[in-house]
Amino acid sequence: MPTITDAVATPDGSCPVSLHTPDGEGPWPGVVMYPDAGGARETFRTMADRLAGLGYAVLVPDVYYRDGDWAPFSMATVFGDPKERQRLFAMISKVTPEFMAADAEALFDYLAARPEVRGESFGTTGYCMGGRTSLVVAGRVPQRVAAAMSFHGGGLVTEDADSPHLLAEQIRAAVYVGGAQEDRAFTKTDAETLDKALSDAGVHHTIEWYTAHHGFAVPDNAPFDDAAAERHWDAMRTFFAAHLS
Template sequence: MPNITDTITTADGTCTVRLFTPDSGEGPWPGVVMYPDAGGVRDTFYQMAAKLAGFGYAVLLPDVYYRHGDWAPFDMRTAFSDTAERNRLMSMIGSVTPDMMARDAGAFFDYLAARPEVNGERFGTTGYCMGGRTSLVVAGRVPDRVAAAASFHGGGLATDKPDSPHLLADNIQASVYVAGAINDGSFTPEQAEQLDKALTAAGVEHTIETYPAEHGFAVPDNLVYDAAAADRHWAAMREFFGTKLPR
């Protein structure tokens, strides 16, 4: 799939990104920002971004950990069982705040709007695990730039913390699709209900589903990767963006 590596100047530094475009047809195409899971950008996400681009989108994959400089990639097969790597991972997760997510998103959207491969001024966001939370945070904090926001096995979507994404529901102008996982302490049935109530009260068009698979089901290098659930997520995302993103 055609792609370029580039850098975007943000308020906090320089973020490396990769932009994927379809290998057939003529652009410009709708733009989508894909936020990776806690493991950050790596080979499996290059493959995922390329697959989404193949559906007819210009897909921006950013290094959400760029503030850490040239950080060492995680091996997601052992990242949580190795104490040192788990501590490093959790530290990096905690270092990305909602304010940072919003500032970065503004720069990402400006970049997409200026690219000849991309059409429109409003975009899609999608994400996995912590990226699923980022997708909703951005929809609530940069609402005029997001037309469709998807979250897959995202955690922390409705909590008792003051920066919980569900508290941004009144700001969201995008359509929202959320796919949770079973046995997921980071997004329980009670939290799904809380998010649903918040989005409903705010008049946000949304769908919230629970897939019969574990947290991490959509990402191929995760130990709990579930091929059937991953296929379902691709089909759902293709339909969601196909109907909600302006072309």
């Protein structure tokens, strides 16, 4: 798939991105793919290529760009290495909902200006931390998001004032959430709370459970599950076709 490496100007600097498009003539609907806690890397560029093959212009942002030229994480060892785990969580803590929204505005403006992309509203999809970002952006930048997806997303329901489920009244997008089994970051109780918030707000939404563990959709994650990952690709194909194309 054709890929463009670029940078998007944001209020806080310059966010490196890769834009992945289908072969052939555009323009296509745009989707922002938010990486998991490991950040933008080759795994997500490969995933973006696959989503592009379904007929979308897919943008993968470096959500950690405020940390400068950060060293990549090894997803096989990061959680077992105390120093690397500390570095990872320190970087995660800097990606606040305010930064997510400000960056999303810039990313959406970038997509809207690209000749490969059509329309002024877009899709979002994300994994783990990126799954939370996808819903936060749908709630904080609602006029620009038509379809928002979250896979094994964590922190979708918390006691914090900036919990994504509290943004339900602002969301205009259709929402899909794919939860992992035995996931302490998104429990059955969390799902019930999120479902009620979205239902009360009149948000078209789907919450489904996958018989796989947190990280099931991302190939370089230890819990990657091929069957669950294929199911997640089927879900994206169907959901974006219904609500974005």
